[in-house]
Amino acid sequence: MNILAEIRSRFEPVLTEWTDDPSSVIEMLKASQDAKFGDYQANFAMPLAARIPDLKPRDLATQIVEKVDLSDFCEPLEVAGPGFINIKLKQEWLNTQTQNLVADERLGVVPAESPQKVVVDFSAPNVAKPMHVGHLRSTVIGDANYRVLKFLGHDVVGDNHIGDWGTQFGMIIFGYKHFLNEAAFEEAPVTELARLYRLVNQLSDYHATKKTLPQRENDIEQLEAKLKTLESSADQTA
Incomplete structure (x- = not known):
């Protein structure tokens, strides 16, 4: 589950009451930079209120909070300052999600719906010269990309091309x-x-x-x- 995407999907239909294009402001809902404000924070009440005469951002934020339901995995939403919406995940929900991930051999990662053929070219040493730390870096990054793509379900070919x-x-x-x-x-x-x-x-x-x-x-x-x-x-x- 992509938590941020899920939260945004809950807010978007509610925002249509104040804007014809919720996608223009939904990205203002993002991970909080300060834990004291919760796990996520939405700042779109300010620009939306600016388009509506006689509506204060804080009042708009309060109206939005009343219409959004995140009770299945979030604490009650809070309105702070001039109109910030603070969102905090429930600790019990986080504990359950963590336990599920630990028990899942794929750690909750869903395989790609449309697997692709992917070629990852890395290392590429000159066979006429000694290898150096640069080749080690390329090999580690290339192999990591190979493993991640493979885990996602793609048909991956690792190519250590040694040149002409x-x-x-x-x-x-x-x-x-x-x-x-x-x-x-x-x-x-x-x-x-x-x-x-x-x-x-x-x-x-x-x-x-x-x-x-x-x-x-x-x-x-x-x-x-x-x-x-x-x-x-x-x-x-x-």
């Missing part, structure tokens, strides 16, 4: 064959493989950039020629 591992393994193999530090590998193999991956990645970037040098040199020559032309034109104008 072909290129990464190729870099490690190349680095292993050409740049391996055997002593470092013996002491900490994962750390050494990560170093090789970074090294080969840097070499790949270097060679990719090197291929662009002729074009960049040509661009520089063209810009220098253009600059000389502009300078020449400026001298002739002067």
Whole structure:
């Protein structure tokens, strides 16, 4: 049972006496921020009274309270201050609800009416690098989402996608064959493989950039020629 939704559903038909659209103010009924005012509090009497001449918010709140029936699970409603409506749940009702939840293996959670196919993608480590705390965080959150959705009755697939591992393994193999530090590998193999991956990645970037040098040199020559032309034109104008 969604307590807030149930309370709002009891108030809405009553509010139609003072507004054509109760949904425009019903969200002003919410959980109380201070326990001394009860468990829930409704503040909509003030804006509703402002639309009605000669009606004080407190008087309107009193009229609303007289028409709303929450006696099956709430204490008698209270009107406070300029027109606040304070709502307190009955302790006996809360005790009963708690006992029912403890005895229910689903803890009162109703399965989804229309189960869906859901894919939860999480972790996604780079197989060429050591895992770190970021992967742990993603794994915990992803697995929690998986379990919650599964509990709700959805058809869930957990996907630990490891990415395009072909290129990464190729870099490690190349680095292993050409740049391996055997002593470092013996002491900490994962750390050494990560170093090789970074090294080969840097070499790949270097060679990719090197291929662009002729074009960049040509661009520089063209810009220098253009600059000389502009300078020449400026001298002739002067």
